[in-house]
Amino acid sequence: MTTVESDTVTQLSAPRPPSLRTTTRARRSERFVDGWHSFRQSKSGVAGLAFLLLVVLGACFAPWLAHESLLDVTLVDNDLNEPPSWENPLGTDPLGRSVLVMLLWGSRISLLVGVAATIMCMFLGTLIGILAGHFTGWRSAIVMRFIDFFLVLPSLVLAIVLSTVLQRGMWTIIIALGVTSWAGTARLVRAQTLTIEARSYIERSIALGASHRHIISRHVLPGVMPFIMASTTLTVGSAIIAESTLSFLGLGDPSQVSWGSMLKLSLDSGAATAGYWWFVLPPGLAIVAVVLAFTLVGRTIETMINPTLRAR
């Protein structure tokens, strides 16, 4: 008997009990590995992710793949509106620049604006959504009214107004898109916050004297995080479409090439009506492919979180 007891004692004391931080870390990495395994089950999700990695790599290494001077109208000496050839695989634009090079450089702005606007939108949406769900009574009513207002407003028209009034540029577009598109996320986060706060461990926490801040950061935020992740990937897609729309309307930074501004040039220069397909097709196809990839990845994450969606 005594030997067994001492055995247990040594077993408990010999390796120091792991600290809270290491167990949390271990649990997180385990969860991550689990998540990856179930993500890998979806063929379309993996395909989307692989394609996105490729595009991001291309965008990052654009300066090495094609020098920036190839975008300078004064330095290129190609014919204008030249159909695809060996020299210029996707032809040239109405100013004589190679469409392929423009496509490569355009991906930088489109991705950057899409991701940055999404981060802003997610930040605002999460913050306001949690506040609306966590607090009750008149405070929640005011926040809800605010959310409903932004949900109803035609966001593209508001974004147009903001980017017209503010200084033209990339940051204006990011702010305009972020400010106008958070309401949907806020509603989703609020709904999740309400379901989480109905659980009894929150009640226990309140009974133990936890502050609002503690409950929000330790219990609610980790609970809504998976939903935010799925929503983020889906939002990046629509942010990229919205960015191209604003650039297409001429609200982007005129000195930078983006997929939207290429399409604007194709309408303005009459390339579309003249049938110069090599300047109209590639930017649009690039947008569709990237947005579709984000949608596929987002849907896969959504299915991982919400098992009732499986087998759809």
Place this chain on the structure above:
Amino acid sequence: MSSIKPSESAAETVVKEDSEVRPSNSFWSYLGRKTGGASISLIMVVLLGFFAFRVLPGDPVTSLTKGKQVTATQLANLREIYGLDEPLWTQFGLYLSNLVTGNLGTSYTFRAPVATLIAEHLYPTLLLTSVAAALSISLGLWVGQRSIAKRGGWFDRASTAVALTLWSVPTFWLGLLLLMLLGGGLQLFPVGGMVTAGANYTGLAYVWDVTRHLALPVTTMVAVTYAQYMLVLRASLIDEMSADYLVTARAKGLRDDLVRRRHAVPNALLPTVTLVFMHIGGLIGGAVTVETVFSWPGLGYLTFQALTGPDLPLLQGTFVVFSVIVIIMNLAADLIYRALDPRVRLS
């Protein structure tokens, strides 16, 4: 930009019932609450319509005279003409009293009252969006319920793939493609405007002419919007199909087809109806780009002309009018929803 997934909207309705203070159920108090909310939104639109244009950095007069040589006196004169030299609160009071009398200011570029311009351009937009909405709703619902008939079958997989792809397509690009193929290349359809310029058609000839001009813009809008309706209906049908009462219906010996159409679809329609009305704002946003591509003489095209100026009073006017239309449509949606869903009435 928010993409509404069925799971969200389902969760929302549940949460709504649980969390909000139980109000009294009478029709009048429901109407009162919804109208109250809508009027608060209207007030916020009016405020935003003013302050977005005055408080944010950027001087309208400098942007108006961009690229032109002007003296300081000319600038001051322009400020006086447009009332920009007054203190902010005086300007705000003037804006409010003008708004009440339906005066939205004078356009910089058209040199005409904004209210008149908007009234002239309202009808083409209403025509375009209502035709597009009617077609895309019917197409979306038909494909959605058809695809669930054989889940995982070829029609289901093909229609989901097409819908997802179309969902990723920027509206204006699809418009450009159609313009290039059918308008410019094959010359099957006119490339812009609402009627053939110079032709004075009357009666049926006029209707036919407008229809021909309507074809490409409507196709563009339908292709981009029907996918959402279809995907949402499909998803809520999948949720609905496993419900107990459908097992009962099938056990009674009803044909699968009837079970789906008579029992499942009416219930699954609810989230779709909400979505349809919530996306009216998106539809109007789409009108801006579609009308720009096809130079359709509606409010969207007017907005585009206002932003290229930039013609701030005109832009302000279109923003306020667009928002008011959307808020009123949403109010209507709330009322229709109550009529459709007994749970809202009886809860």
